[in-house]
Amino acid sequence: MTDASRSGGCLCGGVRFELTEVPQDAGYCHCTRCQRRTGTASSAQARIDGRTFRLLQGEDMVTAWRHPAGGFEKCFCRECGAHLFSRNPDDPTQMSVRMSAFDGDPGVRPSFRTFVAYAADWEPVPADGLERFYERKPRY
Ligand SMILES: [Zn+2]
Ligand SMILES: [Zn+2]
Numbered sequence: 001m002t003d004a005s006r007s008g009g010c011l012c013g014g015v016r017f018e019l020t021e022v023p024q025d026a027g028y029c030h031c032t033r034c035q036r037r038t039g040t041a042s043s044a045q046a047r048i049d050g051r052t053f054r055l056l057q058g059e060d061m062v063t064a065w066r067h068p069a070g071g072f073e074k075c076f077c078r079e080c081g082a083h084l085f086s087r088n089p090d091d092p093t094q095m096s097v098r099m100s101a102f103d104g105d106p107g108v109r110p111s112f113r114t115f116v117a118y119a120a121d122w123e124p125v126p127a128d129g130l131e132r133f134y135e136r137k138p139r140y
Contacts (some may be wrong), residue, residue: 003018003103003104004102004103004104004105005022005103005104005105005106005107006018006019006021006022006102006106007019007056007102007103007104008084008097008101009058009084009101009103010058010061010077010080010084010101011077011081011082012077012079012082014061014077014079014080015055015057015059015061015062015084016056016058017053017054017056017084017085017097017101018054018056019048019052019053019054020052020054021048021049021052022106022107022108023046023048023097023106023107023108024047024108025111026044026045026046026047026099026108026109026111027045027047027110027112027113027137028042028043028044028045028112028113028114028130029042029043029045029113029114030042030113030114030116030118030120031114031115031118032115032118033067033071033074034115035118035120037074041119041120041122042113042119042120042123043083044098044099044100044110045086045096045097045099046096046106046108047094047095047139048095048097049093050092050093050094051092053085053095053097058077061077061078062076062077062078063075063078064087066089072086072087072088072094073086073088073089074086082101083098083101084098084101085097085101094139110130111131112130112131112132112133113125113130113131113132113133114133114136114137115133115135116133117134117135
């Protein structure tokens with residue numbers, strides 16, 4: 001793996017991060033929050049252990065937004081709007097990094113699809129053989 005598979009950042013370059021280990025697990029989320037957040041039908045993200053994550057710069061530019069009903073904090077760059085990662089505010093070891101935030105190929109490939117019960121009407125869930133979950137997938 002190259003360093004680019006463990007480093008990443010936002011669109012404007014203000015926020016930079018790195019992982020001490022390559023991610024081991026990834027999936028697509030089809031929930032309505034991810035649809036609104038990304039402007040697309042699903043969000044591709046790598047699940048990581050938050051202890052392997054380090055912000056290198058731009059900590060003051062990262063805005064964390066949590067839905068009033070709960071769930072993971074959605075963290076994005078307040079300058080350019082790029083979505084970067086999410087985390088469980090009650091358990092910082094539980095994090096996901098948006099696949100598109102990596103500089104290079106993070107190595108891992110999405111192996112499941114979550115919240116397919118809420119998939120967008122305008123984009124059918126692909127028949128790609130990936131494991132599907134109507135709601136969330138347990139993390140551990
Ligand atoms: Zn930015
Ligand atoms: Zn989602």
